[in-house]
Amino acid sequence: MDGPRLLPLLDAPQPERRDAARNREALLVAAARLIEHCGIDAVTMEAVAHEAGVGKGTVFRRFESREGLMGALLNHSETAWQASVMSGSPPLGPGAPALDRLLAFGRSRLETTIQHADLIRAAGRAGTRSFAAYSFAVMHVRHLLGELGVAGDLPLLAVALMAPLEAPILDQQVRIEGLDVDRVYRGWVDLAARIIRQ
Amino acid sequence: MDGPRLLPLLDAPQPERRDAARNREALLVAAARLIEHCGIDAVTMEAVAHEAGVGKGTVFRRFESREGLMGALLNHSETAWQASVMSGSPPLGPGAPALDRLLAFGRSRLETTIQHADLIRAAGRAGTRSFAAYSFAVMHVRHLLGELGVAGDLPLLAVALMAPLEAPILDQQVRIEGLDVDRVYRGWVDLAARIIRQ
DNA sequence: ATAGAAAACGGACCGCGGTCCGTTTAACTG
DNA sequence: CAGTTAAACGGACCGCGGTCCGTTTTCTAT
Numbered sequence: 001m002d003g004p005r006l007l008p009l010l011d012a013p014q015p016e017r018r019d020a021a022r023n024r025e026a027l028l029v030a031a032a033r034l035i036e037h038c039g040i041d042a043v044t045m046e047a048v049a050h051e052a053g054v055g056k057g058t059v060f061r062r063f064e065s066r067e068g069l070m071g072a073l074l075n076h077s078e079t080a081w082q083a084s085v086m087s088g089s090p091p092l093g094p095g096a097p098a099l100d101r102l103l104a105f106g107r108s109r110l111e112t113t114i115q116h117a118d119l120i121r122a123a124g125r126a127g128t129r130s131f132a133a134y135s136f137a138v139m140h141v142r143h144l145l146g147e148l149g150v151a152g153d154l155p156l157l158a159v160a161l162m163a164p165l166e167a168p169i170l171d172q173q174v175r176i177e178g179l180d181v182d183r184v185y186r187g188w189v190d191l192a193a194r195i196i197r198q
Numbered sequence: 199m200d201g202p203r204l205l206p207l208l209d210a211p212q213p214e215r216r217d218a219a220r221n222r223e224a225l226l227v228a229a230a231r232l233i234e235h236c237g238i239d240a241v242t243m244e245a246v247a248h249e250a251g252v253g254k255g256t257v258f259r260r261f262e263s264r265e266g267l268m269g270a271l272l273n274h275s276e277t278a279w280q281a282s283v284m285s286g287s288p289p290l291g292p293g294a295p296a297l298d299r300l301l302a303f304g305r306s307r308l309e310t311t312i313q314h315a316d317l318i319r320a321a322g323r324a325g326t327r328s329f330a331a332y333s334f335a336v337m338h339v340r341h342l343l344g345e346l347g348v349a350g351d352l353p354l355l356a357v358a359l360m361a362p363l364e365a366p367i368l369d370q371q372v373r374i375e376g377l378d379v380d381r382v383y384r385g386w387v388d389l390a391a392r393i394i395r396q
Numbered sequence: 397a398t399a400g401a402a403a404a405c406g407g408a409c410c411g412c413g414g415t416c417c418g419t420t421t422a423a424c425t426g
Numbered sequence: 427c428a429g430t431t432a433a434a435c436g437g438a439c440c441g442c443g444g445t446c447c448g449t450t451t452t453c454t455a456t
Contacts, residue, residue, distance in 0.1 A: 017422060020434060045413065055436030057415085066413065128370060156385030159371065163361035172326060173357065187354030194392050215452055218404060243443065253406030258444065260404095 024062050026052040031073055040118045045069070071126030074119050081112055082136055098147040099196075105144070106188050109137065109165050114174060114181065120167040138162060148196050161195055164188060222260050224250040229271055238316045243267070269324025272317050279310055280334055296345040297394075303342070304386050307335065307363050312372060312379070318365040336360060346394050359393055362386055 016024075030051035034043045045066055049056045063069040090096035091104040113120065120127050128134050142158040150157065163169070165188065173179045214222075228249035232241045243264055247254045261267040288294035289302040311318065318325045326332050340356040348355065361367070363386065371377045 017433065019422065023434085044411085046411095049436090056413095057436055058434075060414065061434070128366065134370065152388055153381070153385050156382065157389065159367065160358075160362045160385065160389045163364070163367050164358045166361070166364075166366065168326065168364065168366060169357065169361050172332065183351070184354065187351050187358065190350055191355065191358045191393070194395075195389070197392075215403065217451065221404085242441085244441090247406090254443095255406055255445085256404075264443065 020062070023052065023054050023058055027054070027059055027062060027069070028072060028076070031069060035073070035119070040122055043069075043122075065126075067122070067124040067126040070119055070123035074116065074123050074127050077112070077116060077119075081108070084108075085140060098144050102141070102144045102148070102192060103189060105140065106165065106192065107185055109162075110170070110181070110185055110188065113165055113167050113170055117167055117171055117175070121171075145196070149198070150196055151198075157195055161192060164191065218260070221250065221252050221256055224252065225257055225260060225267070226270060226274070229267060233271070233317070238320055241267075241320075263324075265320070265322040265324040268317055268321035272314065272321050272325050275310070275314060275317075279306070282306075283338060296342050300339070300342045300346070300390060301387060303338065304363065304390065305383055307360075308368070308379070308383055308386065311363055311365050311368055315365055315369055315373070319369075343394070347396070348394055349396075355393055359390060362389065 027048055031043055031048045034047060034051060043066075045059050046056050048069070049059045052059075059069065063072055085092055085105065085108075087093060091100040092108055094101075096104070138155070138158045141161055142154045145154055145157060145161075164184075170184070173184055174181060225246055229241055229246045232245060232249060241264075243257050244254050246267070247257045250257075257267065261270055283290055283303065283306075285291060289298040290306055292299075294302070336353070336356045339359055340352045343352055343355060343359075362382075368382070371382055372379060
């Protein structure tokens with residue numbers, strides 16, 4: 001007569017059957033292994049399904065699309081990174097002066113983005129709109145800029161400061177034009193300085 | 199005995215047979231028409247081929263890939279825009295103070311990018327690496343920054359100033375977050391001011 | 397005009413992303 | 427433990443991007 005569950009009291013989020021959860025995990029592992037061993041182009045939905053021992057339809061049921069799958073993989077790395085920003089050791093984590101944190105943030109972001117360039121590209125929109133990747137980083141920068149006493153449209157300035165660290169731009173500079181990563185970072189530090197100084 | 203052509207004297211670039219040139223043009227027209235009438239998703243390689251009255255293989259021969267075709271379409275718009283920067287009327291074209299030109303540039307770039315967002319997205323890498331789109335704009339900004347007496351790693355600063363105007367970032371801000379275009383522009387002007395001021 | 401070579405053409409063919417639907421399985425009820 | 431239902435499963439199926447190769451067209455040289 002009442003709801004299907006006797007004591008839903010707390011924990012709302014548990015609407016996934018056991019086999020579904022198991023398969024989700026198996027698929028992520030399978031996909032990660034395929035990427036590591038054979039490169040990202042080998043990550044076919046059929047290949048992932050086969051590697052995980054499930055049917056093709058299941059992959060799409062769990063992750064919507066190939067981009068969705070890539071986005072889920074990306075989310076893992078992003079979440080770990082996010083944790084090290086929120087509760088890792090300084091200067092990236094809390095406890096260091098805001099400026100130090102900002103510079104550490106830039107360097108870290110620069111390197112992670114380059115490192116996961118393929119995955120980010122393959123994730124398409126699923127990578128960007130995942131609030132984990134984008135919204136959190138912008139929020140963090142916005143917060144640091146505030147602490148540094150920067151005045152102006154902070155959300156927009158934060159985006160402007162993050163933009164040169166986005167995958168397409170870095171791809172162009174580093175992979176295609178062959179620029180040195182350190183130089184790109186120094187350029188970014190210069191940009192940060194110009195944005196910050198009153 | 200000598201080369202296949204008697205008087206190649208000037209004009210080097212003419213290595214395209216007549217039917218090839220005709221078909222290239224027909225295909226571009228067909229693709230543009232399909233985009234206008236049915237939206238970009240309807241621009242199937244087969245559809246374009248059929249609309250232009252040629253075989254499917256021909257489309258790939260001329261443009262390599264779907265992205266290549268989109269890139270070629272984009273190139274048209276970009277070339278026109280480029281012309282209006284190089285030889286149009288002030289303040290976008292030459293003849294105005296450097297700062298005015300820079301601001302006009304930003305506004306114009308902002309609007310064209312938003313306008314062609316779909317095409318840019320569909321062009322993928324073919325849109326970015328086309329030196330028409332990217333390299334020229336960066337070069338121009340770099341030049342203007344130089345005229346404004348900005349010191350530092352000018353190529354990198356130019357990229358930093360252009361980055362917030364790139365399609366993925368604008369897409370996120372305007373289309374997804376629903377930000378006002380004018381606000382984004384004002385934010386960009388602020389960024390430019392911070393980069394410029396000594 | 398004609399012959400020959402190089403280039404372009406066209407469409408059959410392939411693989412992969414994505415959908416659909418009949419079948420199976422997990423979870424809850426009595 | 428049996429019955430019911432909702433969800434998950436799997437793989438046949440479809441459309442499109444991309445390739446391949448036998449055929450046709452253009453260009454040049456004679």
